[in-house]
Amino acid sequence: MALDAGWAQEWLRAAARAVAENRTHLMELDRAIGDADHGENMDRGFAAVVAKLDAGPPPATPAEVLKAAAMTLMSTVGGAAGPLYGTALLRAATSLGDAAEAQPDAVVAMLSAARDGIVARGKAESGDKTMIDAWTPAVEAAATAASAGAGPGAVLAAAANAAQAGAVATDPLVARKGRASYLGERSAGHRDPGAASTALILAAAAEAAGGPG
Amino acid sequence: MSVGLVIVSHSAKIAEGVCELAAQMAADVRLVPAGGTDAGGGAARIGTSFEKVANAITKAGQGDGVVILTDLGSAVMTAEMALEFLDEDERATVRLASAALVEGAVAAAVQAQAGGSVEDVLRAAEEAVVSIRPEALEPFVSRSAAAPGTAKAAAPEGPSASGSWVLPNDMGLHARPAAVLARGLADLDAEVTVNGIDGKSVMLLMSLGLGKGKTVSAQAVGPDAEAAIELIGAAVEDGFGEMNEDGQH
Numbered sequence: 001m002a003l004d005a006g007w008a009q010e011w012l013r014a015a016a017r018a019v020a021e022n023r024t025h026l027m028e029l030d031r032a033i034g035d036a037d038h039g040e041n042m043d044r045g046f047a048a049v050v051a052k053l054d055a056g057p058p059p060a061t062p063a064e065v066l067k068a069a070a071m072t073l074m075s076t077v078g079g080a081a082g083p084l085y086g087t088a089l090l091r092a093a094t095s096l097g098d099a100a101e102a103q104p105d106a107v108v109a110m111l112s113a114a115r116d117g118i119v120a121r122g123k124a125e126s127g128d129k130t131m132i133d134a135w136t137p138a139v140e141a142a143a144t145a146a147s148a149g150a151g152p153g154a155v156l157a158a159a160a161n162a163a164q165a166g167a168v169a170t171d172p173l174v175a176r177k178g179r180a181s182y183l184g185e186r187s188a189g190h191r192d193p194g195a196a197s198t199a200l201i202l203a204a205a206a207e208a209a210g211g212p213g
Numbered sequence: 214m215s216v217g218l219v220i221v222s223h224s225a226k227i228a229e230g231v232c233e234l235a236a237q238m239a240a241d242v243r244l245v246p247a248g249g250t251d252a253g254g255g256a257a258r259i260g261t262s263f264e265k266v267a268n269a270i271t272k273a274g275q276g277d278g279v280v281i282l283t284d285l286g287s288a289v290m291t292a293e294m295a296l297e298f299l300d301e302d303e304r305a306t307v308r309l310a311s312a313a314l315v316e317g318a319v320a321a322a323v324q325a326q327a328g329g330s331v332e333d334v335l336r337a338a339e340e341a342v343v344s345i346r347p348e349a350l351e352p353f354v355s356r357s358a359a360a361p362g363t364a365k366a367a368a369p370e371g372p373s374a375s376g377s378w379v380l381p382n383d384m385g386l387h388a389r390p391a392a393v394l395a396r397g398l399a400d401l402d403a404e405v406t407v408n409g410i411d412g413k414s415v416m417l418l419m420s421l422g423l424g425k426g427k428t429v430s431a432q433a434v435g436p437d438a439e440a441a442i443e444l445i446g447a448a449v450e451d452g453f454g455e456m457n458e459d460g461q462h
Contacts, residue, residue: 035259037260074291079260079287083263083287083290083291084290086263121290121294122290179285
């Protein structure tokens with residue numbers, strides 16, 4: 001399907017379902033190296049986003065949907081994921097502008113803007129064992145797919161696959177940012193919860209687009 | 214009016230408790246807690262809320278400036294987001310402190326009560342860690358905030374002066390006198406050492422714990438050295454204005 005306002009809504013609804021299904025898994029990941037609240041926080045935040053979508057008038061552009069979701073996440077998630085995903089979606093919305101639907105290059109620009117927003121907000125770099133380690137490979141894979149002529153859905157699918165691989169690759173890393181950094185070497189051997197939720201959210205974006213197309 | 218403070222914590226109880234503690238020493242300062250997140254109704258949960266922080270900044274500000282103090286990670290990020298959403302004029306009057314929450318809030322409140330500017334209050338907050346080893350604070354705060362004074366410029370030059378006095382008032386060098394001394398000395402061009410510590414730091418002066426009958430020894434170096442020693446001497450001999458006519462508190 002075209003990446004229009006309807007897609008953006010379906011993306012967030014699919015993300016909310018994925019987060020709800022993986023709530024316990026995310027909490028277990030976070031219990032190992034953090035404060036165990038990531039699953040609960042994300043579930044509550046995305047449930048609030050869905051409630052907001054249900055209550056609001058039909059949006060005209062994907063940017064409108066993402067901006068409303070960002071504001072909701074910032075005030076409902078509670079943990080670091082609130083301002084981080086909030087910033088990501090705000091920057092994504094700004095990048096999309098008034099466009100009624102996103103073409104492949106716009107999808108790459110949107111993902112890149114979201115990633116840059118997270119870097120600016122969290123001040124983490126690649127290899128710090130954070131969600132950046134899922135976002136950056138996703139942006140790179142999306143760019144590669146777009147320049148090879150892939151459609152918008154295929155660009156999102158490439159991003160989602162790379163985010164999942166990036167999340168898995170955080171397992172052996174020693175955390176240098178966030179709560180997990182207080183554990184030092186003991187943070188190695190566990191997957192970063194933020195990278196794991198990033199993979200879920202980008203998979204939801206691809207799912208909402210209906211796969212390669 | 215004075216600079217207002219916003220206390221951002223993951224815990225509503227911590228934010229309220231810090232405000233309660235700081236208010237003891239700064240009765241006229243607007244101290245606004247922004248702790249926890251209560252989205253979805255019910256009791257406040259652990260976390261931070263953009264909406265709460267943004268509202269607290271408005272409530273604390275009222276045109277006189279705001280210093281925000283935070284606890285861990287996402288509290289800082291949420292506060293930064295709230296700052297980005299302020300209009301430019303309001304943004305110019307708000308500062309985000311990189312400070313230990315409890316010590317910083319107390320020092321900042323004392324400075325605000327004494328009429329300090331937003332920059333004075335920010336500095337008081339950021340220089341307030343005295344009771345813990347700086348190296349033990351990483352990665353919670355930056356080293357410059359944890360070890361105030363370590364980045365000082367070269368040793369001052371110029372005339373020097375010194376003096377020592379016995380504290381006559383019952384309460385000794387407690388919070389209010391410490392704030393009076395630090396604020397008076399801050400305006401002078403001199404490096405002032407009081408019993409071995411920086412005389413321009415409210416928290417360091419308080420940390421000396423000097424009670425009635427204890428000796429205050431000060432050394433000053435710089436163009437205003439003489440004035441600094443006179444200021445301290447006059448304030449101590451006056452019992453910081455806390456003496457009755459018969460010399461009793």
